[in-house]
Amino acid sequence: MNNRILIIGAGPAGMMAAIAAAEAGATVTLLERNDRPGRKLLITGKGRCNITNNCTVNELIASVPVNSRFLYGAFSRFTPQDMMDFCTGNGLPIKTERGNRVFPVSDRAQDVVDLLNQRCTELGCERITGRAMHLCTENGVLTGVKTEDGRFIEAGRVILATGGASYPGTGSTGDGYALAKEVGHTIVTPVPSLIPMTAEGKDCTDMMGLSLRNTGLQIEDTKKKKTVYTDFGEMLFTHFGVSGPMILSGSAHLRPMEPGRYVLHLDLKPALSEEQLDARLLREITAAPNRYLGNLMGALLPAKMIPVFLRRAGLDPSLPVNRLSREMRKKLISVLKDFTVTIHGFRPLSEAIVTSGGVSVKEISPKTMESKKQPGLYFCGEVIDVDAYTGGFNLQIAWSTGRLAGQSAAESCC
Helix, strand or coil, X not given: CCXXXXXXXXXXXXXXXXXXXXXXXXXXXEEECCCCCCCCHHHHHHHCXXXXXXXXXXXXXXXXXXXXXXXXXXXXHCCHHHHHHHHHHCCXXXXXXXXXXXXXXXXXXXXXXXXXXXXXXXXXXXXXXXXXXXEEEECCEEEEEEECCCCEEECCEEEEXXXXXXXXXXXXXXXXXXXXXXXXXXXXXXXXXXXXXXXXXXXXXXXXXXXXXEEEEEEEECCCCEEEEEEEEEEEECCCEEECHHXXXXXCCCCCCCCCCEEEEEECCCCCCHHHHHHHHHHHHHHCCCCEHHHHHHHCCCHHHHHHHHHHHCCCCCCEXXXXXXXXXXXXXXXXXXXXXXXXXXXXHHHCCEEEXXXXXXXXXXXXXXXXXXXXXXXXXXXXXCECCCCCHHHHHHHHHHHHHHHHHHHHHC
């Protein structure tokens, strides 16, 4: 039997699988279609690379809305603490920020890619540039891979670490789905997760570029008449709708997506009750009773939001504040505490941070990441039907499943 382990895809999951397999004594080859590895990793965390989340395994599980229990074994064998130790043990200083997000001290994703590359080189991993097109089998036994240019790469074990279908410019074009289907795997239809949303109307466009911080968020499913997500933090208005950390995390809960089904309820002043806001308005009015309403609102809201806000409240920005009635104040407070945005849909799948969907977890062993359909075939990372919230959780999925797939493949062939 050929003892070579061929890993298709040199992203975070693929490189971690290569490291784990090589450390276990296997002969490892990395096949990557790009001219350099880790291209998608370079853009994570806005180029800073949110390596993982400094949390417990149970907290990690709770942050995975899709097929979380499938990942329990992988997470337990390679925890966020293990990943942090891996970084520091290989000379990469790290730091923990708000929300327990872990970053390199340098704030450079390139340093994370360099660490993985260096470790692969130290362990003698072979690298080949090319695109895998077919899994080759003989009498049900996996024998290797055929590339787009016609080459045959022999291997006794193959690990699919091809990513999902988001950010295709980085090489994540869904190749792994086609390869898995060749040997009988079911592919759960890929849909975007952690993705900006388009909004109905023109209000978001009028506020394009405006970033809000310390904002409360509730997302309502108007069809089921219930709240499906709550959060507090940052968001951004764009020419198409809304984006930012809260929006990306919330998007994972909006399934199925239907135009107009989901409504964002924004609390623009979450630290103040309605009574406290009314007292604040009265103080502002008393301090300068001859001001216009548009000027007064500048003490409460960003300038770019004021025209849209007052339009929502049905009030004239040129109204002298000493003419504000109690009912008018109540209307202002109502919109401050519940500024709504009706969602039309998601941006294209190609803009999603991660893909929800992929190879069905029912057909993968959670103990080894090996295929239940094709012996010798393993999966790791985003090609599997798992995804998590923002905050380093998705990369931890890549590290943990990659580690487990690499170790399992090595144990079975060495």
